[in-house]
Amino acid sequence: MTVHVALVHHPVRNREGEEIATSVTNIDVHDLARSCRTYGVENFWIVTPITAQHAIIERILSHWSSGEGRRRVPSRWEALSRVRLAKSVAEVKELTQVDRTWATAADPRGNSVLSLDAAKTQLKEDRSTLLLFGTGHGLADDLVAGCEALLPPIQAGDYNHLSVRAATAIILDRLFARDRA
């Protein structure tokens, strides 16, 4: 099984449910790259149509690939070397040629939900999977509707406002941790 993760900055929702593009943040690049490396994700795709944001990410990466950062913290490049840039989820699918795309959401979306157990079983198949995580107030409905499956929300209690950094870490741990006891 090969797994790719994409952090989607467009199309996502704002607080009012409108479709927007969010800005890339340095901390998301680092945290998700580290979580992806920890759980054996092949590539971590940062998706935004705004090419100026691609330039920002490339500048961050160059600090850690060849600059002072690499000398000082070599483990960070091990994670950041898996970062890839794309203008859209469609472009990620084209470049990775994944067999299926699964969405994540904190709230119900009308899609039928794949249980975590079923997801874990299917991930053992010899197929490649792209997992989508949304910034802002989550992936746009059309994007979710176009996926092969939707993973269950984290739903730990009555408060449903984890950061995307925390949510991604939890979902990867739930899907890929070898031993939970």
Added chain:
Amino acid sequence: MTVHVALVHHPVRNREGEEIATSVTNIDVHDLARSCRTYGVENFWIVTPITAQHAIIERILSHWSSGEGRRRVPSRWEALSRVRLAKSVAEVKELTQVDRTWATAADPRGNSVLSLDAAKTQLKEDRSTLLLFGTGHGLADDLVAGCEALLPPIQAGDYNHLSVRAATAIILDRLFARDRA
């Protein structure tokens, strides 16, 4: 059961294993407060002896408790209202009167490790627990040695460099998620 979480900025280790104090970051305050609220943690303690850093956190909190932030994102104050400040772990213990303190670490520390299953069972007892998370390169050894137990490292593979934001989210999920399937 009552659970408290503390994010420790001193005493922690730097890359060389020396004891240092790290700086508070805005994103840690937000992310850990949101994760703590999600999993029903009573209070999220930010531990640093540097009082100038307490002032920074108080300023962050005031924006979300009564400022523009509260009006715009009311759910955020629900999480941040659980933040408390302390100068040391000893002060947290004194103020909370917890029955026991458990450390977390990404690397072995000589302490015997409480399995996750045992920890989950013990958390159902009528006792209060303080969970310590370290910034920098982890909690100082003396601090870990003074705890009643050490939780197992996350150990998902050969890469052991999660952000403290990701690690805290994963540990809280492993301990407190109601339903993992």
